[in-house]
Amino acid sequence: MKLVDMKITEFVDVLGSDAPAPGGGSASALAASVGSALTMMVAQLTIGKKKYVEYDELMKQVLKEATEVNQALLEAIDKDTEAFNQVSAVFSMPKETDEEKAARKEAMQKALKLAAEAPYDIMTLASKAITITGRAVGKSNVNAASDLGVAALNLKSGLQGAWLNVLINLSGIKDEAFVAKYKKDGEALLQTSCDRADEIYQAILEIV
Amino acid sequence: MKLVDMKITEFVDVLGSDAPAPGGGSASALAASVGSALTMMVAQLTIGKKKYVEYDELMKQVLKEATEVNQALLEAIDKDTEAFNQVSAVFSMPKETDEEKAARKEAMQKALKLAAEAPYDIMTLASKAITITGRAVGKSNVNAASDLGVAALNLKSGLQGAWLNVLINLSGIKDEAFVAKYKKDGEALLQTSCDRADEIYQAILEIV
Numbered sequence: 001m002k003l004v005d006m007k008i009t010e011f012v013d014v015l016g017s018d019a020p021a022p023g024g025g026s027a028s029a030l031a032a033s034v035g036s037a038l039t040m041m042v043a044q045l046t047i048g049k050k051k052y053v054e055y056d057e058l059m060k061q062v063l064k065e066a067t068e069v070n071q072a073l074l075e076a077i078d079k080d081t082e083a084f085n086q087v088s089a090v091f092s093m094p095k096e097t098d099e100e101k102a103a104r105k106e107a108m109q110k111a112l113k114l115a116a117e118a119p120y121d122i123m124t125l126a127s128k129a130i131t132i133t134g135r136a137v138g139k140s141n142v143n144a145a146s147d148l149g150v151a152a153l154n155l156k157s158g159l160q161g162a163w164l165n166v167l168i169n170l171s172g173i174k175d176e177a178f179v180a181k182y183k184k185d186g187e188a189l190l191q192t193s194c195d196r197a198d199e200i201y202q203a204i205l206e207i208v
Numbered sequence: 209m210k211l212v213d214m215k216i217t218e219f220v221d222v223l224g225s226d227a228p229a230p231g232g233g234s235a236s237a238l239a240a241s242v243g244s245a246l247t248m249m250v251a252q253l254t255i256g257k258k259k260y261v262e263y264d265e266l267m268k269q270v271l272k273e274a275t276e277v278n279q280a281l282l283e284a285i286d287k288d289t290e291a292f293n294q295v296s297a298v299f300s301m302p303k304e305t306d307e308e309k310a311a312r313k314e315a316m317q318k319a320l321k322l323a324a325e326a327p328y329d330i331m332t333l334a335s336k337a338i339t340i341t342g343r344a345v346g347k348s349n350v351n352a353a354s355d356l357g358v359a360a361l362n363l364k365s366g367l368q369g370a371w372l373n374v375l376i377n378l379s380g381i382k383d384e385a386f387v388a389k390y391k392k393d394g395e396a397l398l399q400t401s402c403d404r405a406d407e408i409y410q411a412i413l414e415i416v
Binding site: 004008012023030041149 | 211212213214215216217219220221223224225226227228231232235236238239245246248249253274275278282285351353355357358359362364365368369372373375376379409412413416
């Protein structure tokens with residue numbers, strides 16, 4: 001069963017169980033997915049309202065872009081757990097002969113790279129959604145200001161949580177160039193987008 | 209239909225729709241609920257492991273307390289939207305005669321107080337869960353360190369998001385003593401628990 005097809009109660013239940021997956025990666029994709037959905041809501045509560053007519057086109061664009069990112073983030077909930085499961089699968093590969101050991105090592109490196117890339121993709125998507133959300137601040141329905149703030153909070157949490165999942169997987173990867181690239185790009189993405197999300201939250205605190 | 213009985217896809221869909229509820233309040237309860245579930249998972253991945261035998265009792269306590277808070281947070285997802293719906297219901301009350309106007313005003317004040325209390329309860333629960341999560345840092349399965357970090361991130365996001373929802377409802381409340389009390393208590397809770405959540409995240413960054 002796909003995680004996104006579970007009821008909220010079922011998902012939280014399996015998350016809180018002793019099964020190592022789903023874990024923080026899928027939870028971070030869910031947080032970012034919830035965040036982008038709130039941006040969609042705020043856009044829809046603004047579009048067509050007389051008071052915000054000058055922002056109508058902008059908010060239609062925000063809605064369109066947030067919807068695209070939201071769909072990708074929903075898919076990322078399952079993708080992250082699938083990547084984790086591939087790492088787990090390697091643990092049950094045979095390791096008797098030298099050939100088996102070599103094959104197992106190679107499979108692990110490949111699986112770990114995919115398991116680092118999955119949360120990195122969540123970071124990229126959350127970062128995009130933060131930019132989109134920022135464009136709505138001060139130009140959207142003030143009655144939904146708190147929702148826009150919660151959007152930014154969930155997107156930031158999703159971004160930082162995905163980063164922890166990138167890091168924990170990078171720690172097992174031997175390919176130094178791969179590790180260096182993801183660390184450098186990830187840190188840059190994290191810095192810029194966390195600052196942007198904090199600015200949104202602060203701006204909303206002034207409004208509510 | 210209760211929100212927690214919806215599939216993840218359905219919940220995200222209705223959240224992203226033009227319906228004003230569910231919104232940021234329920235989303236914040238979900239974030240905190242996901243956070244506490246991750247703490248439960250990390251506790252369960254530690255209990256009974258030889259390497260962590262000295263923390264076995266502590267982690268059993270963490271599991272018990274996190275489970276209790278998690279249940280209350282799951283219930284808070286629906287409670288927040290119900291409180292919001294009561295505010296919405298007041299808008300459709302008649303306001304022709306002076307008596308109707310007075311009754312409407314009184315009903316609104318009552319509904320707004322409940323709508324401020326609902327996210328305040330989420331703050332209290334998220335704050336408890338952050339304390340519980342903090343006790344597991346450095347004393348739980350290191351392979352699940354990123355999950356513990358994501359727990360803290362989701363709890364902090366839930367706490368701050370609930371705070372925005374407290375504030376937006378307080379802004380319509382005329383009872384100055386009520387407003388002053390919630391602002392003072394909320395700010396204190398926010399400060400202490402955000403700092404604690406940040407400490408957990410920083411500690412996890414050192415581990416992963």
